[in-house]
Amino acid sequence: MLCDVCKTETASVFLTQIVDGKMQKVNMCEGCSKAKGVADPTGFALADLLLGMGAAQQLERTTPEGKRCPQCGFTQSEFKKTGRLGCSVCYGTFSEGLEPMLKGMHKGLKHTGKCPERLQRTQARDNALRELHADLRHAVVSERYEDAASLRDKIKALEFEA
Numbered sequence: 001m002l003c004d005v006c007k008t009e010t011a012s013v014f015l016t017q018i019v020d021g022k023m024q025k026v027n028m029c030e031g032c033s034k035a036k037g038v039a040d041p042t043g044f045a046l047a048d049l050l051l052g053m054g055a056a057q058q059l060e061r062t063t064p065e066g067k068r069c070p071q072c073g074f075t076q077s078e079f080k081k082t083g084r085l086g087c088s089v090c091y092g093t094f095s096e097g098l099e100p101m102l103k104g105m106h107k108g109l110k111h112t113g114k115c116p117e118r119l120q121r122t123q124a125r126d127n128a129l130r131e132l133h134a135d136l137r138h139a140v141v142s143e144r145y146e147d148a149a150s151l152r153d154k155i156k157a158l159e160f161e162a
Helices: 030-036 046-051 055-062 076-082 089-093 095-105 117-141 145-161
Strands: 013-019 022-028
Touching: 013 030, 022 030, 089 095, 117 145
Parallel strands: none
Antiparallel strands: 013 022
């Protein structure tokens, strides 16, 4: 098996990572693994493996050298080594280099969260009940009693479903 970096030597170092349920493997020869700092964990650009080969270099090109997070003091080179940021302010500090990488990894740049289906159904029913009660009050005030009776029946049906 050939080295994924130089494509000439036989691979002797094998790194495996599972991201989003997909296994990613990086095979390196002894020379490339030493050059990448795999033998020395402090020099290893984990960001390259987490975000794809060349990610740390891309971050270097887009982020000014020596830039530090004002909150935690984290630097771009520390991200390159660890593959992690120091705090939430780091995302804003290093945003110009992170955005292209994050777009490639995720569906977007903003976390929208998730909501359980049962909660969504409950909220929709509660909103519908609120609107029906408001319509009922308006129908009674307007003396539209047939409409009010119909709305009352709809409210009872929705409350019975719960």
